[in-house]
Amino acid sequence: MSADAYFTMGILLLTFAFLVKTKIPPAAVFTGALTAAMTLRLAPAPELLKGFSNQGMLTVAVLFIVAAGMYSTGAITVIMEKLIGIPQNNVAAKMKILPPIAFGSAFLNNTPLVAMMIPVIRDLCKTSGLSPRQLYIPLSFASILGGTCTVIGTSTNLVILGLITHAVSQKGNTVKGLQIVNMFDPAWVGVPLAVFGIIFMIIFSRFLLPDKKKSESRSTMKRCYSAEFTVGEASRIVGKSLEETAFINTEGCELLYIMRGSRTLPPDPSLELKAGDMLAFSTEVEALLELWRSNHLIPHISSRMPEETDRREHHLVKVVVSQQSMAAGRKIRDIPFIGSPYSFRVVAVSRDGLCLNRPLEEVRIQPGDSAVLEVNDSFIYQSQLEKDFVLTKPLEGFHLQRTDRAIEASLITLLMVAAVALGWMSMLNAGLLAAGAMLITGCLSFPIAGRSIDWATLVVIACAIGLESAVTRSGLAGQIAYIITRIGGDNPYMSLLAVFLGCTFMTNVITNNAAAAFMFPISLSIAEKLGVSFMPFAITLMISASCAFITPTGYQTNMMVWGPGEYSFSDFVKIGSVMTLIVGIAVIFLTPLFFAF
Numbered sequence: 001m002s003a004d005a006y007f008t009m010g011i012l013l014l015t016f017a018f019l020v021k022t023k024i025p026p027a028a029v030f031t032g033a034l035t036a037a038m039t040l041r042l043a044p045a046p047e048l049l050k051g052f053s054n055q056g057m058l059t060v061a062v063l064f065i066v067a068a069g070m071y072s073t074g075a076i077t078v079i080m081e082k083l084i085g086i087p088q089n090n091v092a093a094k095m096k097i098l099p100p101i102a103f104g105s106a107f108l109n110n111t112p113l114v115a116m117m118i119p120v121i122r123d124l125c126k127t128s129g130l131s132p133r134q135l136y137i138p139l140s141f142a143s144i145l146g147g148t149c150t151v152i153g154t155s156t157n158l159v160i161l162g163l164i165t166h167a168v169s170q171k172g173n174t175v176k177g178l179q180i181v182n183m184f185d186p187a188w189v190g191v192p193l194a195v196f197g198i199i200f201m202i203i204f205s206r207f208l209l210p211d212k213k214k215s216e217s218r219s220t221m222k223r224c225y226s227a228e229f230t231v232g233e234a235s236r237i238v239g240k241s242l243e244e245t246a247f248i249n250t251e252g253c254e255l256l257y258i259m260r261g262s263r264t265l266p267p268d269p270s271l272e273l274k275a276g277d278m279l280a281f282s283t284e285v286e287a288l289l290e291l292w293r294s295n296h297l298i299p300h301i302s303s304r305m306p307e308e309t310d311r312r313e314h315h316l317v318k319v320v321v322s323q324q325s326m327a328a329g330r331k332i333r334d335i336p337f338i339g340s341p342y343s344f345r346v347v348a349v350s351r352d353g354l355c356l357n358r359p360l361e362e363v364r365i366q367p368g369d370s371a372v373l374e375v376n377d378s379f380i381y382q383s384q385l386e387k388d389f390v391l392t393k394p395l396e397g398f399h400l401q402r403t404d405r406a407i408e409a410s411l412i413t414l415l416m417v418a419a420v421a422l423g424w425m426s427m428l429n430a431g432l433l434a435a436g437a438m439l440i441t442g443c444l445s446f447p448i449a450g451r452s453i454d455w456a457t458l459v460v461i462a463c464a465i466g467l468e469s470a471v472t473r474s475g476l477a478g479q480i481a482y483i484i485t486r487i488g489g490d491n492p493y494m495s496l497l498a499v500f501l502g503c504t505f506m507t508n509v510i511t512n513n514a515a516a517a518f519m520f521p522i523s524l525s526i527a528e529k530l531g532v533s534f535m536p537f538a539i540t541l542m543i544s545a546s547c548a549f550i551t552p553t554g555y556q557t558n559m560m561v562w563g564p565g566e567y568s569f570s571d572f573v574k575i576g577s578v579m580t581l582i583v584g585i586a587v588i589f590l591t592p593l594f595f596a597f
Contacts, residue, residue, distance in 0.1 A: 051465030068452030069438030102146030136565030177533025229297035549576030
């Protein structure tokens with residue numbers, strides 16, 4: 001090998017070592033790797049930087065915005081409530097989430113599906129106390145497995161189909177089995193793989209992805225608030241049992257009792273909620289914010305705020321009552337009092353870090369009390385002029401879901417998917433139009449759109465694409481191809497195994513589409529040399545080029561769940577290695593069974 005090839009191999013090994021052994025952010029590690037490749041001139045700078053203008057990377061960025069629009073309007077939440085409900089444990093959650101995602105990924109681009117499911121799973125874990133570590137990687141893997149079942153399931157399959165079409169026009173019938181792959185040809189192998197893979201994740205992911213030990217015990221409790229909410233007339237939870245709403249299972253939140261008229265009811269899981277019910281909680285601030293923003297509930301002490309402003313324009317602030325406050329000594333039900341410059345709703349109150357053991361309306365405010373208030377924009381200005389609060393801290397990023405725009409958001413997303421599925425335009429083009437439509441129709445605000453993009457993930461994708469140029473230009477890719485050819489020898493089964501291993505390795509080291517393009521001519525050459533059908537090799541390429549399970553950088557959806565699941569690099573290695581072994585064994589045995597040499 002050349003010196004450049006050794007340098008490239010060294011950079012890749014160091015990159016993996018930093019990802020596994022250190023806590024340096026992946027974006028920083030990959031930026032350093034790309035900088036090293038550029039400094040050593042392993043490839044021209046424009047090629048190393050091509051990932052920052054890559055269509056796939058830009059598509060992911062746009063889809064983050066579209067997913068945020070679906071989430072901000074509550075559209076995706078409503079859909080998932082119908083499909084998933086409130087699972088009681090991680091196994092039940094995986095059984096309800098993974099099969100629909102795999103099925104959808106067979107016909108739709110899996111990237112937007114995963115993008116829309118990330119916030120859904122985040123909320124599900126918060127409300128049901130489920131483990132995000134046991135759900136995010138299985139979500140990505142299920143979408144990958146589902147995508148292998150049809151020609152249109154992944155962009156990788158379409159790349160290989162394009163290469164096959166070109167080869168057919170060039171070589172005609174000179175290569176046995178060189179023919180156009182039909183829509184459902186990959187399903188003969190892909191469907192059994194998806195079934196085996198999903199069963200494996202449902203049963204064994206809890207052993208390979210255990211929960212991290214909490215660094216702080218529950219004895220060091222965060223500040224606890226008393227909060228009271230009323231079930232609205234048009235709320236989606238009217239008629240649902242407490243168990244179905246997950247109010248009694250929410251992490252960091254305890255439902256104390258329910259007031260129905262003059263009666264106090266215990267939190268019985270089978271109790272069905274009615275409009276007007278008042279729910280009293282003891283809750284930490286994070287869980288409180290999720291209760292407020294869900295649109296299921298309205299702050300109980302809510303008659304003191306003028307309705308000239310839309311609730312969707314309101315914010316939450318945390319305040320601490322000062323010694324000079326005119327509210328001190330007054331009952332909460334009398335606030336804001338006549339002459340007060342403020343308009344707000346009391347959402348929750350805490351005293352000395354603890355919740356209160358009586359109805360909020362009867363509580364008298366004391367200096368030092370902490371409260372969470374629902375306010376409009378004028379409150380922020382007024383609180384700066386007065387001396388009633390020693391602290392006023394806006395809680396950023398929490399807004400009510402715009403459920404009145406849920407239909408518009410759903411139609412925009414469906415049109416985006418249909419435009420791509422029918423071949424009218426690329427995923428990037430359709431995504432840009434959909435993101436623009438979300439903003440124009442008010443489904444999403446510009447600030448929320450900006451915050452919805454995971455910039456660190458985009459940097460990792462862009463750098464990984466750029467490093468592929470170093471692997472190719474340095475000659476390292478050629479050495480890998482030579483080794484693969486030598487492993488295959490004259491045995492078609494060994495050659496198929498070599499193609500699978502080589503393509504899987506390249507997919508995890510560079511990117512799936514680059515691996516497919518790199519391995520296609522090698523596979524075609526092997527089939528031609530052995531005089532066997534190319535069809536088994538074509539199906540194996542489609543599956544192995546998508547099976548980037550071992551590293552988070554090999555596939556876009558892996559990188560998308562890397563951060564939200566708080567995974568380490570080794571988490572992907574552990575579960576991904578086993579998944580790759582399962583897929584490899586199945587491919588080598590099933591592919592020749594359905595597509596003979």
